[in-house]
Amino acid sequence: MKLSEIRGEAALDLLADIIEPAAEIMSDPEIKELAEAKNKGAIVKAIIKKHKKSIMVILAALDGVPVDEYQMNVFTLPMKLLEILNDPELVDFFTSQEWTAALTASTAPTVNTMGKEK
Numbered sequence: 001m002k003l004s005e006i007r008g009e010a011a012l013d014l015l016a017d018i019i020e021p022a023a024e025i026m027s028d029p030e031i032k033e034l035a036e037a038k039n040k041g042a043i044v045k046a047i048i049k050k051h052k053k054s055i056m057v058i059l060a061a062l063d064g065v066p067v068d069e070y071q072m073n074v075f076t077l078p079m080k081l082l083e084i085l086n087d088p089e090l091v092d093f094f095t096s097q098e099w100t101a102a103l104t105a106s107t108a109p110t111v112n113t114m115g116k117e118k
Contacts, residue, residue, distance in 0.1 A: 004089045014061055014062070017057065017061035018057065018058045018061050018062075020057075021051070021053070021054030021055075021057040021058050022054070022058065024051060024054050025047055025051045025054050025055075028046075028050065028051070030046055030050070031043060031046055031047060031050075034046055044081055056070060059072065059080055062084075
């Protein structure tokens, strides 16, 4: 299913389900670097190697099934990844610089700038 086909409450539920794993992937410095180089093969490889749990959550959410019930194999995964990479809205969602910056900022650890209490 294409991202643009998901509407209403289903769109809100999907966003709620994928925002954290997407933030984890998009805030990874290696992924950012590969995205700037526009090397899709290297991006996919790095995401698969470093963010397995996040991928499972995202793919399960996109398929509308609970992550603990989601099934994939070496044959279905490449098909699903190609489906995602060929969905312009989904690619834009994951590669938007503004979105990436907002997610990175919102998931960054906070720092106490007020000083220590005595």
